[in-house]
Amino acid sequence: MENPADTTDYTDIYAKHSIEPINPLDSIVVLDGMPIISPEKQSKLFKALTKAISAKAGIDVSDDQFYMPLNQGKSDGYIFLTLKSSNEANTLINKLDDSPFDSKHTFKINKFSQIDAYLNASDEYTEPTIPPHNPKDHLKSWLNDPRGRDQFLTHLADDVQLNYNNRNNPPETTHSKHNWTNSYVSFSPQGTYIGTLHRQGVILYGGPNLSQVSRFAHPNVKLIDFSPKENYFITWSNEPIVLPPPGSSTLCPFSPEDQGNSLAVWDIKTGELLRTFPTTPGKMPWPHLKWSGDEKFIGRLVPGQQISIYSIPDMNLVDKKSLKIPGVVDFDWCPWGDKDAQNAHSGKGVRENMLAYWTPEVENQPARVTLMAFPSRQILRSKNLFNVSSAKLNWHNQGDFLCVQVNRHTKTKKSMFCNLEIFRLREKDYPVEVVELKDIVTFFAWEPRGERFTIITQSDTSNSQQMAPGVLVKSCVSFYQLDKTKGDFKLLKTLDNKSVNTIHWNPRGRYLVLSTIGSQSKFDLELWDVDYGMDEKKEDIAQIAQVEFYGVTDIEWDPSGRFLAASASFWRHQAENGYAIWDLKGQEVVKTSIEKFKQFLWRPRPKTLLPKDEQKKIRKNLRDYSRTFEDEDAAEESNVSAELLTQRKMLVNKWNEWRKLCREQLTQIAAENATGEDDTTVEEWVDEIIEESEQVLP
């Protein structure tokens, strides 16, 4: 009998498992660009080369591995070097190619096998085929809305919707996507991309049709963090990277040295992986890797030891050394403000990147907050602190101030209080002012683009009786402002006996919302105006509106600062999820209750391109501008009401017609069923009033 195995075609399997024949020439390299010498000096040159190769590439070679061909009693400027393996040859090329040998000579290294290939290269020029250009979508198309409306994203059950927020009318849904993400959705900081998370990795969408811009394979990704100028982003998965088994067809951007890491840094435009990092053991703060404001560096904290800063996009450790800071607990970069962007744009000098970190008290050393410039690593300012329990770094979003919230304990360690150490970063020598408080600060918020901050304070209850769950701790809200003449921060106003726990400043400043998140009984949102008395040239802070949203879990101002949104997310609780939008005066624009509502996000806007003087001009002629908008609003409103009226008329006509038909049918049925005898009895009712009296009861 014929063996079936003999006739089976195995070529595909052979092809799959074929091993490239080892080219012996692969382990021989040609060192070019070498000095031209006489044979007497050969041993001296070999010695120098051995030294250089050992130092730079870590490869030990002996003289007999070199071969220097001679031409008319002199060398020709190149040397053959036979290495132990092809791998060694690769390492040597990687490390030494194009690097200087001495002041006059530079290494030019090639594999002998490659030289062979170059010799065999065809002399004829063939035009490379350029793939046809595929025009990309306009990624900022949503900004082209003729009415300049802002967009927001809603995520309910398994649907994601993108909507335009209308000033006076219910929102208009422009895109609706089903099963778009496996967990959450995230906008990039300037709104260009929408990132969705999947089991396989991250997909970024953008453009007028929300089409796929790029995909990034990071299995079981859980968190993403975009860089400030949205050129890069970081992904994190709780599962360390594992390479697919060899021969597997799965696309995998990772290489063997990435195994076991769980953070990946990506370049959005090229779609390429820049580098992976492991997470430090223990609690993982997010963001784990911190972007510098100008996106040139990324910092990674190893708690208690060091801060490692890598340059982007080459991802090399800057100056090949980390900042060794024994005991370091936390650090953060100074954000990139509008002023910095302007300076960069106009070619003026840009402030060097700054970062702040703090170290706790150890033995005889006080706790310390340090402000450092980077990459110069120059310490700009540091401040010693005593009796410190913990500290928190609060950067002003324009990089103008830094407030270090220092939680301190009394000598007996029985109670806590708080100091605010405020660094002024746009002034010479970075002066520091201290605001001393008797209470602990539970919430701190800078006014964006302003010189004010607001805090929520509570008296320390940690050592007294435990509060029952659901009981609200009474708190105070205090407003502070920079006094430019004195250079310190003065208290403007304190609101006592509040039960709020969060502050949301309007992105344009001036207004803020006080709210209680996570409470079982309080859902108020208080709108406050910090410049209430501005028209009368008075300093006054007043509440201008109060709205309520049951079960509120998230609050966000729209990028223009004209609308406020609150939402109750299914992820936090399951009772009455949904969202609402109000205008600045607390006037409700929309309020909906949606089953399994998960996420509400305003689409961020990029920074304005309008120069300062143009902005000023608009502010000056605001009345003229607002008139056009008011007209538009009025037109829209009458349009809508006309539309609504027609719609209702249609409904009424339809109903009346249908009712007429019903009545006709009923008469018909009645006629059919009339069996001759009339079963309706005529009864006569006589009402007789016997007596009627009215009494007034005492």
Next chain:
Amino acid sequence: MDLQRPILLQGHERSLTQIIYNKDGDLIFSVSKDHRINVWYSHNGERLGTYEGHKGTVWTVSVDKKSEFLVSGSADNALKLWSVKTGACLYTWEFPTAIKRVQWSNDDSKILAVTEERMGYKGALRIIEINKEQPTQQAAEPKHFFEPAGSKVTVAAFTAIPNEIVTAHESGKIAKFNYEEKKQIGENEEAHQDSIMDLQLSPDQSYFITSSKDKISRLFDTKTLDVIKTFSTDSPLNSASIAPGSHYIILGGGQEAMNVTTSGRSGNFECRFWHKVFAEEVGRVKGHFGPINTIAVHPQGKAFASGGEDGYVRVHWFDDSYFRTKVYGELEPVLD
């Protein structure tokens, strides 16, 4: 809603299951889980009497047009015929399972009874002829008996067409049957997504309103079973009623008791008024502190009553402004 102060009927110790007006609108009958049937004067809320005899939750009640005879169905598997005037129980039928819905036919000659699906018995529909001449002498067996296949019937009602009843089902389906021929003559499988809790016909019976756990109430054409209007709310609906003489329908429901304790505020225990043509909510009436189980509107549309899980019946008489106010201006459909 601008309303006079409601009349609170406090005579039940447990949650209400159904309330109805008689044809003249002067009486309200209410049944409850406390085994009791109460009758009240609708104008002042004074209790006229009770009908004692059931040994289980009374699920349903119906009164004939002349307010002579009352029928009630209970979880004690008994269907009872009562004299409205004396309160005496005239006859008792025993069935294998609880009776969930009873209704008098248009000519008051027979009643329908919907029985529960339980203990191996399928949910069934029975049509019983009533001997009014000798009310204590009734046929023990129903004239018609049939068990619709598929999802069980939750509520049913006679229509204007002889021998025809419309049914609502646990699956969210609605159907029509000819009980003489024991045949399904129409259905709408997609009427609702969840169990239908109540079904009430319009005064001329040409359309009817349903309310469902899927938080939606709908108007259907009785002839075609097509959806005429949809009213989407944010909480499960137990009852819906068409208010005669106005353009409104009234919806009632609320989060189920088991889900309420976790949330901090009332679970939408309001009667909601919707414009039935524009399908827009126009107002709410607060008052109950538990889900609303049943709503009935005065036959001439002068008042409405709601019965709640909280054991109270609230009777609201509409005041003049209710009839005068034109929420949508002059643009209103023709009144029936």
